[in-house]
Amino acid sequence: MKRAFAYVAEFDSAAAIYHAAEQVRDAGYKKWDVHTPYPVHGMDHAMGLGKSWLSGVVLCGGLTGFCTALFLQFFTQVDLYPTVVQGKPTNLNTVPAFFPVTFELTILFSAFAVLFGLLAFVMLPRWNHPLFGSKKFARFSDDGFILVIEARDAKFQEADTKEFLLSTGASGVELVEEEF
Amino acid sequence: MSAIKSVDNLPNDGEKFDSSKVALVKGISLILGGGLTALFFILWLFLPGQMQQSMAYSWLFAVVFFMTLSIGGIFWTLLHHATNSGWGVVVRRLMETLGSLIPLYFILALPLLLPGPRDALWEWFEARQEMIQAGKDHSSPEHLEAAKAEWGQSVAAAEKKLAAVKAKKEKESATATATAGEKYNLEQQVIAAEGKLEVAKASEPTAEELASEGQLHANVGLYKKRGYLNEVFWYARYVGYFLVLGGIIYFLRSWSIKQDQTGDFRYFRWMRRGSCGFLPLFAASWTFVVVDWLMALDYTWFSTMWGVYLFAGSALNSMAILIAALTWLRSRGFLKDVVSMEHYHIMGKLMFSFVVFWAYIAFSQFFLIWYANITEETKFYLTRNTAYWNAYAIGFLVIGHFFLPFAGMLLRRVKTVPYVLTGIALWNLCMHVLDIYWIIIPERGPSLTQGKEMVIPGAIYFDILAFVAVGGLTVFLFLSRLAKASLYPCQDPRLEESLNLVN
Known part of the structure; x- marks a missing residue:
C-alpha cells in the first residue's frame, strides 16, 4: 500500500527558493522544509522559523553537569571522607579546588545535551526516509534548491498544494509516496 | 530580512x-577633565607627604583604567583587519578613534616618572639605590685593602705549598728506593700546586667584583633582575611602548581615513597585511606595560598570566564602551542608517565571550x-584577602564581574535589544573599574606604611577625583577626534x- 508523503518542488536559484519560502510561510503551512546545497542567509526568517528550544535542553544539561560535579566532590571529599590536600581546608573554602572538574563536567554534559537533544528533535537515528526515493530530492546535494511540503500538514491537499507550489515559481514538482 | x-x-x-549636537556633553567633559586635573595636580603639590604618595596610586589607577579602553580599541581594530572581518566595518571607526587616544595617556602618565611618585609606586627604585649603595660600601678602599691583603696571603700560601712539594720531590728522587709510580705521583703533585698558584695569582680582587658581591648579598632578587629593572631601560621602555602602540593605531587610522577620501582599495590591503604584523608587537607592548606598571608595584611578585589577564579585561572593557558609545551616538541621531540590531548582536556575543575569557584567566x-x-x-x-578586600573580590569580581553578566547574557534576546545590552555593558564597565582598582589600590596601604595599615584614610576621594578628571579628558578627546572623519x-x-x- 502506498500513500502520498510529500511534494518535492525544485527551484532554480537561492533567490527563487527564498521568495517561495516566504510565500509558503504566509500560506500557513507548518510541516515543510527547505534543502539547499549551501546555507542561505536569512532563510530561517523567510521560513518563519522561531527560536530553537535546543538551547533550553543545553542549559538543563549544563546545570546538571555543574550540580553533579559539585555534589560528587563535596559529598566525597568534604562530607563523607574529609580529604586534606596541600593543607587546604575541607569546608566551603575548598570550593576553588573543585572548579576545574565542575567546569569540565558542565561542558561535557552540555555537549551530551546538544548531541542527544538534537538527535531527539530531528528524530534520528532511523533506517530510511521516504524522500530518499526521490531523484529530484537527491539533487539538493548538488545544484538543486528543494522545497518539501509534507502530507501530514493540515493544509495539504494533493491538487491545491501542487498548483500552489507551481505558482511560487517551482521549475518542477514531484509527488513522493511512502509505503505503509 | x-x-x-x-x-x-x-x-x-x-x-x-x-559636534554641536553633543556640545553640552563635550563642554562638561572638558570642564570636568581640565578643571579636576588642574585641581588634582595643585593638591598633589601641596598636600603632606603620605597623602602625596598615595595620590600617585590614585593617578596610576585612573590612567591605567582609561588606557585599557584605548588598548582594547587598538586590539579590536587589529583583530578586525587581521581576520578580514566584514561584520564590523560600520563600527570600525569608533574602534579606531578609541585606540587613537593613546597619546593622551603618554602625557597623563608622565608625572608618574618623576622621582617622588615613581618611588612611592615602585619600591624597586629605592631598593635599587640601597642595593647600589651596599655595593659601594662593600667595595670601599678599606674593604678593597682588606680583600687584597687576604688575596696576598692566599698567593703566599700557594707559593709555600709549591716550594714544599718541589723540595719533597728533590728528596725522593735522590734516593734510589723510589719506584716509578711514586715518582709519577710526585710529578703530578707539583703540577697541581703550580696550577693552584696560577689561579690564586689571577684572582686579584677588583672594586667591580666587590661591588657586585655586595649588591648580590644586599638584595639577591633585584640583583638577578638588574638587566631588566634599571632606570635607563625602564624609561626607554616607557617611550618604546607608546611609540609602538601609538604607531600601530596611527597607521591604521590614517590609512582608513585616506581610503575614505580617495576610495583607493590599496589601503584596505595595507591595513590587512599590516595588522598581521602589528598584532605580536601590540601583544608584547601591552604585556610589558602592565608588567612594568602594575606587576612591578611589588617587584618581588610575579605571575606569568599577568599580561593575558589585563588584556582580557581591556578587550571586554572596550567592547562594553563601544556598545555604550554606539547606543548614545544613535540616540543623538548618528549612525542610524548603517547600524542594525545584527551589529549589536555580534558585539553582545563578543562581550559575552570576553566576560567568560576574563573569568577563565582570572580564575x-x-x-x-x-x-x-x-x-x-x-x-x-x-x-587582597586581608580586611575587606576579601569580600570585595568575591562580591564584585567573582559574582559581579562574572556570574551576573554571564547569566544575564545567556539569552539571545538580551543581546539583540540595544538598551538592555547597553545596560549590561555599563555594568561590565563598572565591574572592570573595580577590577583595576583591586589590582592597584590594595598595594597602597601596606606599601606606604611599611605594612602597618591596609588603608590610607581619605585616599579614596582622590581616587574618585583622579578617575573623573582622566575620564573627562578621555571623553572630550574622543568626541573631538570623532569629528575629524x-x-x-x-x-x-x-x-x-x-x-x-x-x-
Missing part, C-alpha cells in the same frame, strides 16, 4: 559627526597560585557586506 541595503543609497563622503591565575602555595607567589592574594569608513570595500549583516 528586509530589502538589501546598498551603499549607493549612502552619501559618498560618509556621515559627518556634528586560572588565582587557582594556580592558591593551589601551589609558594610564598613568593601567594603574597599578591594574601594582601566620517563616522564609518564610507569607502571600505566590505561596507555593503556589513550593512546587510545577518547573524
Whole structure:
C-alpha cells in the first residue's frame, strides 16, 4: 500500500527558493522544509522559523553537569571522607579546588545535551526516509534548491498544494509516496 | 530580512559627526577633565607627604583604567583587519578613534616618572639605590685593602705549598728506593700546586667584583633582575611602548581615513597585511606595560598570566564602551542608517565571550597560585584577602564581574535589544573599574606604611577625583577626534557586506 508523503518542488536559484519560502510561510503551512546545497542567509526568517528550544535542553544539561560535579566532590571529599590536600581546608573554602572538574563536567554534559537533544528533535537515528526515493530530492546535494511540503500538514491537499507550489515559481514538482 | 541595503543609497563622503549636537556633553567633559586635573595636580603639590604618595596610586589607577579602553580599541581594530572581518566595518571607526587616544595617556602618565611618585609606586627604585649603595660600601678602599691583603696571603700560601712539594720531590728522587709510580705521583703533585698558584695569582680582587658581591648579598632578587629593572631601560621602555602602540593605531587610522577620501582599495590591503604584523608587537607592548606598571608595584611578585589577564579585561572593557558609545551616538541621531540590531548582536556575543575569557584567566591565575602555595607567589592574594578586600573580590569580581553578566547574557534576546545590552555593558564597565582598582589600590596601604595599615584614610576621594578628571579628558578627546572623519569608513570595500549583516 502506498500513500502520498510529500511534494518535492525544485527551484532554480537561492533567490527563487527564498521568495517561495516566504510565500509558503504566509500560506500557513507548518510541516515543510527547505534543502539547499549551501546555507542561505536569512532563510530561517523567510521560513518563519522561531527560536530553537535546543538551547533550553543545553542549559538543563549544563546545570546538571555543574550540580553533579559539585555534589560528587563535596559529598566525597568534604562530607563523607574529609580529604586534606596541600593543607587546604575541607569546608566551603575548598570550593576553588573543585572548579576545574565542575567546569569540565558542565561542558561535557552540555555537549551530551546538544548531541542527544538534537538527535531527539530531528528524530534520528532511523533506517530510511521516504524522500530518499526521490531523484529530484537527491539533487539538493548538488545544484538543486528543494522545497518539501509534507502530507501530514493540515493544509495539504494533493491538487491545491501542487498548483500552489507551481505558482511560487517551482521549475518542477514531484509527488513522493511512502509505503505503509 | 528586509530589502538589501546598498551603499549607493549612502552619501559618498560618509556621515559627518556634528559636534554641536553633543556640545553640552563635550563642554562638561572638558570642564570636568581640565578643571579636576588642574585641581588634582595643585593638591598633589601641596598636600603632606603620605597623602602625596598615595595620590600617585590614585593617578596610576585612573590612567591605567582609561588606557585599557584605548588598548582594547587598538586590539579590536587589529583583530578586525587581521581576520578580514566584514561584520564590523560600520563600527570600525569608533574602534579606531578609541585606540587613537593613546597619546593622551603618554602625557597623563608622565608625572608618574618623576622621582617622588615613581618611588612611592615602585619600591624597586629605592631598593635599587640601597642595593647600589651596599655595593659601594662593600667595595670601599678599606674593604678593597682588606680583600687584597687576604688575596696576598692566599698567593703566599700557594707559593709555600709549591716550594714544599718541589723540595719533597728533590728528596725522593735522590734516593734510589723510589719506584716509578711514586715518582709519577710526585710529578703530578707539583703540577697541581703550580696550577693552584696560577689561579690564586689571577684572582686579584677588583672594586667591580666587590661591588657586585655586595649588591648580590644586599638584595639577591633585584640583583638577578638588574638587566631588566634599571632606570635607563625602564624609561626607554616607557617611550618604546607608546611609540609602538601609538604607531600601530596611527597607521591604521590614517590609512582608513585616506581610503575614505580617495576610495583607493590599496589601503584596505595595507591595513590587512599590516595588522598581521602589528598584532605580536601590540601583544608584547601591552604585556610589558602592565608588567612594568602594575606587576612591578611589588617587584618581588610575579605571575606569568599577568599580561593575558589585563588584556582580557581591556578587550571586554572596550567592547562594553563601544556598545555604550554606539547606543548614545544613535540616540543623538548618528549612525542610524548603517547600524542594525545584527551589529549589536555580534558585539553582545563578543562581550559575552570576553566576560567568560576574563573569568577563565582570572580564575586560572588565582587557582594556580592558591593551589601551589609558594610564598613568593601567594603574597599578591594574601594582601587582597586581608580586611575587606576579601569580600570585595568575591562580591564584585567573582559574582559581579562574572556570574551576573554571564547569566544575564545567556539569552539571545538580551543581546539583540540595544538598551538592555547597553545596560549590561555599563555594568561590565563598572565591574572592570573595580577590577583595576583591586589590582592597584590594595598595594597602597601596606606599601606606604611599611605594612602597618591596609588603608590610607581619605585616599579614596582622590581616587574618585583622579578617575573623573582622566575620564573627562578621555571623553572630550574622543568626541573631538570623532569629528575629524566620517563616522564609518564610507569607502571600505566590505561596507555593503556589513550593512546587510545577518547573524
